Amino acid sequence: MLYFISSPIGNLNDISLRAIDVIGSSDFLYAEDTRNTKKLLNFINIKKNCRSFHEHNEDKVTLEIINQIKNNKNVSIISDAGTPAISDPGYKLIKECSKQLINYTLIPGPSSVISAAVMSGFPTDKFTFFGFVPKKLNDQEVCFEGIKEDNKTAIFFESPKRLEKTITNLIKVLGKTRRVSICKEMTKLHEQIFRGSALEILEDIKKEKILLKGEMVIVIEGTQKNTNNFVLDKKTKKEFLKKLSVSDAAKLISLVTGQNKRDIYKNLIEI
Numbered sequence: 001m002l003y004f005i006s007s008p009i010g011n012l013n014d015i016s017l018r019a020i021d022v023i024g025s026s027d028f029l030y031a032e033d034t035r036n037t038k039k040l041l042n043f044i045n046i047k048k049n050c051r052s053f054h055e056h057n058e059d060k061v062t063l064e065i066i067n068q069i070k071n072n073k074n075v076s077i078i079s080d081a082g083t084p085a086i087s088d089p090g091y092k093l094i095k096e097c098s099k100q101l102i103n104y105t106l107i108p109g110p111s112s113v114i115s116a117a118v119m120s121g122f123p124t125d126k127f128t129f130f131g132f133v134p135k136k137l138n139d140q141e142v143c144f145e146g147i148k149e150d151n152k153t154a155i156f157f158e159s160p161k162r163l164e165k166t167i168t169n170l171i172k173v174l175g176k177t178r179r180v181s182i183c184k185e186m187t188k189l190h191e192q193i194f195r196g197s198a199l200e201i202l203e204d205i206k207k208e209k210i211l212l213k214g215e216m217v218i219v220i221e222g223t224q225k226n227t228n229n230f231v232l233d234k235k236t237k238k239e240f241l242k243k244l245s246v247s248d249a250a251k252l253i254s255l256v257t258g259q260n261k262r263d264i265y266k267n268l269i270e271i
Helices: 017-025 034-043 058-070 091-099 112-119 137-147 160-174 198-206 234-243 246-257 261-268
Strands: 002-005 028-031 050-052 075-078 104-107 127-132 153-158 179-184 192-197 216-220
Touching: 002 017, 002 091, 017 075, 017 104, 028 034, 028 058, 034 050, 058 075, 058 091, 112 153, 112 179, 112 216, 137 160, 153 160, 160 179, 160 198, 160 216, 179 198, 192 198, 234 246, 234 261, 246 261
Parallel strands: 002 075, 002 104, 028 050, 028 075, 127 153
Antiparallel strands: 153 216, 179 192, 179 216
């Protein structure tokens, strides 16, 4: 059996009892950075050899793991921090397991993406995770242009070394007033959450109120333009409902306008 194990994003006490049980019963244990995993193993008092599984050896090790599973071994992939395959190795292995009809499961646990979405204070009913911010400024601009008119919350990972340049470029594309949250060192002793306009965040960085150290997640509030002025008149409602069910009409209108499907559904049945 193959297990993907979520690990603490900071506070080691967040490791789950189920994760501890699976780690202890694994025949083989793999991690991107075995040094980080060794700290966790010491914390939970389990002695287990850990092998490397990272982007540079992922293809080779994937075949190795597949063979182990076919030989009825229990194999676990543990993330450095958070949930495996979320900006961490694992997707290729999952894809191969799906192709070969090999069973696998996830031991759920901490996720910096979900933690940042909640801690940011921005809407969590719909959000998009983009992984790491592109390193090149031109690629960043293309990325930010893609979310400029999007009303969903956007979440990115970023290196503290690049944060100031990234926020500067964000202002160039999205404007000074777009609200941003920097979630820093979540679950750790020095956890800090900074919220404000993009310009305020940049000024806090320059004034060293936001120290450029530690793990950081950028959360960007979706655009507030045209979010409440969509009007569906009775004539338009009737035309939609001549061809579609209420549910299908609500889904289509939601896709076109970006409005909440439930709100549109309620609007449609009020004819």
